[in-house]
Amino acid sequence: MTDMNHTYNARTEIRPKALAGISENLIAQHWALYEGYVRNVNILREKLDALSAKGDFGPEFAELNRRLGFEFNGMALHERYFAVLKADSAPLSEGAELMKQLKKRFGGFDAWKKEFTAMGKMRGVGWVVLYYDPSADVLTNHWITMHEEGNPAGCVPVVTMDVWEHAYILDQGAAGRGNYIEAFFKNVDWAKVERDFKAAAGQSASAAR
Ligand SMILES: [Fe+2]
Structure with a gap:
């Protein structure tokens, strides 16, 4: 079956509610930005499909394809970010696979968090993502510039943190990124992160067999 007119929809089921240290107003504004990425992915896909159908592979086709990387990753990273933010989250359990x-990789949760936090404070807008590399069965932290530069191909995002200024400036001010990162950690749904990680690691194990 073909799906030549596929469109994306905002995933309302993952919209966070009543977080600790991240206001409802901020989440509402951030969510609206996410909806803009979903909308633009659909617009770009439609325009690119129309150009492709006409056989017009000129400069407009090239530039819209470049833009698609920004808009698509803007959509996908925000979905992974919102999906793991939940009120009253419990810490990662000592017995968790993650x-x-x-x-194994960092020496412990706190050592990992220290590096992840330091990367989150790097100047410039972007993302910090704890990725799992199924090809090597290893975890790695990555900085993503804007939305489209730095995503490691073939790796699975495990913990995704937005450090664009819109993610915190309304609540914390321009110098408040460190406070925001602490608030982010208070709201990570570690039970979901563990489920996602085990699913990714399980696929890696079955691929290796
Ligand atoms: Fe964002």
């Missing part, structure tokens, strides 16, 4: 992998 905890074992964090110990």
Whole structure:
């Protein structure tokens, strides 16, 4: 079956509510930005499909394809960010598979968090993502510039943190990125992160067999 007219929809089921240290107003404004990425992915896809159908592969086709990388990753990264933010989240349990992998790769949760936080404070807008590389069965932190530069191909995002200024400036002010990162950690739904990680690691194990 073909799906030549596929469109994306904002995933309302993942919209966070009643977080600690991240206001409802900020989430509402941030969510509206996310909806803009979804809308633009659909617009770009439609325009690109129309050009492709006409056989027009000139400069407009090239530039819209470049733009698609920004808009698509803007959509996809925000979905992974919102999906793991939940009120009243419990810490990652000592027996979690992810905890074992964090110990193996970083020496422990706190050592990983220290590096992840330091990367989150890097100047400039972007994202910090804890990725799992199924090809090597290893965790790595990556900085993503804007939305489209730095995503490691083939890796699975495990913890995704937005550090664009719109993610915190309304609540924390321009110098408040550190406070925001602490608030982010208070709201990470570690039970979901662990489920996602185990699913990714399980696929890696079955691929290796
Ligand atoms: Fe954002």
